[in-house]
Amino acid sequence: MLNNITTALEALPALPAPRRAALDALLKQGLPGKKDEDWRHTDLSILDQLSAADIAPSALNHDYPSAYEDGLDALNTALSGGTQTRTLEGKVELDTGLHQRLKLKVSGDVELVLQDITPSRFATFFAEIEVAPNSRLRLLRVQQADSQAQRLTNLKILLARDAQLDAVTVDLGGRFVRNDLYVHLNEPGAGVQLYGLYAPTGSEHVDNHSWIHHRAPHCSSREFFRGVVSGSARAVFNGKIFVHEKAIKTDSETRVANLLLSKTAEVYAKPELEIYNDDVKCAHGATFGQLDEDAVYYLRARGLDRDMARALLTQAFAQEIIEHISNDELREKITQRFLSRLPQGNTSGKA
Amino acid sequence: MNMLEIKNLHASVEGKDILKGINLKINAGEVHAIMGPNGSGKSTLSNVLAGREDYTITEGSVTFGGKDLLQLPAEIRACEGIFLSFQYPVEIPGVSNMVFLKAAINAKRKHQGQPEIEAVDFLAWVKDRVKKMSMDIKMLQRGVNEGFSGGEKKRNEILQMLLLEPKLMILDETDSGLDIDALKIVAEGINTMRSPERATLLVTHYQRLLDYVKPDFVHVLAGGRIIKSGGPELARELEEKGYGWLDAA
Numbered sequence: 001m002l003n004n005i006t007t008a009l010e011a012l013p014a015l016p017a018p019r020r021a022a023l024d025a026l027l028k029q030g031l032p033g034k035k036d037e038d039w040r041h042t043d044l045s046i047l048d049q050l051s052a053a054d055i056a057p058s059a060l061n062h063d064y065p066s067a068y069e070d071g072l073d074a075l076n077t078a079l080s081g082g083t084q085t086r087t088l089e090g091k092v093e094l095d096t097g098l099h100q101r102l103k104l105k106v107s108g109d110v111e112l113v114l115q116d117i118t119p120s121r122f123a124t125f126f127a128e129i130e131v132a133p134n135s136r137l138r139l140l141r142v143q144q145a146d147s148q149a150q151r152l153t154n155l156k157i158l159l160a161r162d163a164q165l166d167a168v169t170v171d172l173g174g175r176f177v178r179n180d181l182y183v184h185l186n187e188p189g190a191g192v193q194l195y196g197l198y199a200p201t202g203s204e205h206v207d208n209h210s211w212i213h214h215r216a217p218h219c220s221s222r223e224f225f226r227g228v229v230s231g232s233a234r235a236v237f238n239g240k241i242f243v244h245e246k247a248i249k250t251d252s253e254t255r256v257a258n259l260l261l262s263k264t265a266e267v268y269a270k271p272e273l274e275i276y277n278d279d280v281k282c283a284h285g286a287t288f289g290q291l292d293e294d295a296v297y298y299l300r301a302r303g304l305d306r307d308m309a310r311a312l313l314t315q316a317f318a319q320e321i322i323e324h325i326s327n328d329e330l331r332e333k334i335t336q337r338f339l340s341r342l343p344q345g346n347t348s349g350k351a
Numbered sequence: 352m353n354m355l356e357i358k359n360l361h362a363s364v365e366g367k368d369i370l371k372g373i374n375l376k377i378n379a380g381e382v383h384a385i386m387g388p389n390g391s392g393k394s395t396l397s398n399v400l401a402g403r404e405d406y407t408i409t410e411g412s413v414t415f416g417g418k419d420l421l422q423l424p425a426e427i428r429a430c431e432g433i434f435l436s437f438q439y440p441v442e443i444p445g446v447s448n449m450v451f452l453k454a455a456i457n458a459k460r461k462h463q464g465q466p467e468i469e470a471v472d473f474l475a476w477v478k479d480r481v482k483k484m485s486m487d488i489k490m491l492q493r494g495v496n497e498g499f500s501g502g503e504k505k506r507n508e509i510l511q512m513l514l515l516e517p518k519l520m521i522l523d524e525t526d527s528g529l530d531i532d533a534l535k536i537v538a539e540g541i542n543t544m545r546s547p548e549r550a551t552l553l554v555t556h557y558q559r560l561l562d563y564v565k566p567d568f569v570h571v572l573a574g575g576r577i578i579k580s581g582g583p584e585l586a587r588e589l590e591e592k593g594y595g596w597l598d599a600a
């Protein structure tokens with residue numbers, strides 16, 4: 001296990017002691033396995049299929065932590081060469097195609113776009129983002145890697161008093177993708193609005209896990225995900241809301257809706273709630289369905305062919321998420337990419 | 352000129368026979384009304400003509416302009432000039448009426464080998480028809496039939512018909528649930544479309560619509576068959592006496 005990682009790291013011109021320690025921590029702790037509830041549907045053993053050349057660890061060295069949360073944390077540290085710290089201002093774009101480990105500070109209004117700039121077979125992108133009081137982070141994460149790519153992202157976002165996070169995440173590619181998102185509403189008045197779209201096709205696997213922690217009174221969270229799953233693709237969504245004891249007047253809603261476009265597509269979607277006080281307003285729900293055949297017929301009865309009718313309905317479904325992307329150019333590109341990946345022809349969900 | 356010819360049409364759904372030998376000939380320029388008890392197969396006939404695939408045709412034939420209609424998929428039938436105004440129009444949230452109407456018009460143009468409609472022409476064309484239907488253009492920004500009242504949905508059907516200019520208009524209870532003003536608007540919409548080149552098949556339960564849109568023929572559909580045909584006076588007789596006296600015959 002993980003020989004490819006070791007080989008790739010040992011091929012670097014230099015492997016400083018703390019980086020070697022990260023590798024040792026990884027080898028000792030191993031990666032989460034199927035017995036771990038959060039990894040039930042996503043099997044990390046696929047990483048073994050990467051060649052040492054695919055691993056492409058960073059040649060740079062930054063700051064190394066003294067301990068690791070788990071094997072993945074150690075993996076990302078070893079591959080990225082440790083933590084880089086940055087203060088973000090204005091509009092920023094960061095490359096999710098490289099192994100990176102970032103500690104970011106946000107104050108004021110910041111627009112952050114996370115997307116692949118470097119095309120790569122494998123990347124682990126971990127970032128911890130601190131949002132200062134009364135600041136706003138607009139985050140757009142777009143994943144449209146090719147159908148061989150493997151991606152692991154891990155975002156931890158800590159919100160101070162009255163800080164806001166407006167996030168849109170889009171997954172339109174990748175052979176194997178796992179996105180972990182932690183949001184900590186640490187002080188009163190903080191809020192998060194999260195919109196996510198995943199649309200795996202072919203044999204892609206996309207897993208979005210999120211944990212939203214309400215740790216202070218008067219915080220709000222909205223999490224809306226939509227999935228469009230076709231071919232033999234598999235999508236996993238798990239959105240967990242924790243309302244801690246002190247977090248009275250919490251207002252939270254999680255919804256996930258899935259459209260299955262083929263009989264071989266698979267979806268595991270589960271919103272979860274864990275509440276430790278009773279002065280809260282929490283709602284959640286998950287739906288799974290196929291295209292409305294009555295609507296397809298209605299459109300066909302007006303002259304639209306079957307593919308067009310299905311594309312229009314599918315686009316309408318995804319639009320509920322895509323419309324929250326504020327950047328016009330990116331929104332248009334993402335819409336086109338979404339449409340270009342839709343299955344054509346005889347993929348009716350009906351028998 | 353003969354437009355539609357239905358011969359001994361049998362159709363079933365989920366193994367249940369619904370149409371049991373329909374014969375009907377419609378010439379260009381004619382208006383035919385079909386009346387009949389609930390569940391007698393009126394909507395089934397309308398949908399079989401429009402190309403809904405839930406039904407199995409077990410016997411018979413339908414020709415439209417000389418072509419074998421039953422071989423054509425729904426969208427080609429629409430492009431060739433068949434229009435069904437749905438008894439229950441479908442709500443399609445997220446697909447705006449404007450996008451939908453333009454797609455429908457362009458699908459037909461493409462079928463006829465014409466280029467896509469210019470944006471300005473489309474807008475002018477829609478605005479004119481929207482006014483005829485006394486609708487608010489703002490409604491067209493919304494999703495197709497999304498949150499429309501029953502009457503608004505029916506008006507939206509006729510609006511689509513005015514824009515698509517079909518040859519055969521099949522109106523399945525377009526008059527049901529309309530207030531008197533809306534009924535007049537819908538009837539006017541139908542009447543503006545009447546021409547020697549077009550034909551109309553009106554499915555209705557009420558004489559009220561037939562006062563505005565005068566039929567040439569009235570048929571009674573019961574138990575999957577046309578059990579009686581006549582002129583406009585038959586509709587009045589049905590309104591007075593119901594369907595019971597026909598069963599006895």
Ligand SMILES: Nc1ncnc2c1ncn2[C@@H]1O[C@H](COP(=O)(O)OP(=O)(O)OP(=O)(O)O)[C@@H](O)[C@H]1O
Pocket residue numbers: 364365369387388389390391392393394395396405438
């Ligand atoms: N998809 C279907 N599955 C099962 N039964 C159906 C289906 N469509 C129609 N039927 C049945 O076929 C029969 C005829 O229905 P249809 O809707 O054609 O009647 P109708 O004459 O239009 O009635 P109404 O006046 O109430 O509109 C009914 O018994 C109905 O329940």
Ligand SMILES: [Mg+2]
Pocket residue numbers: 393394395438523524
């Ligand atoms: Mg009916």
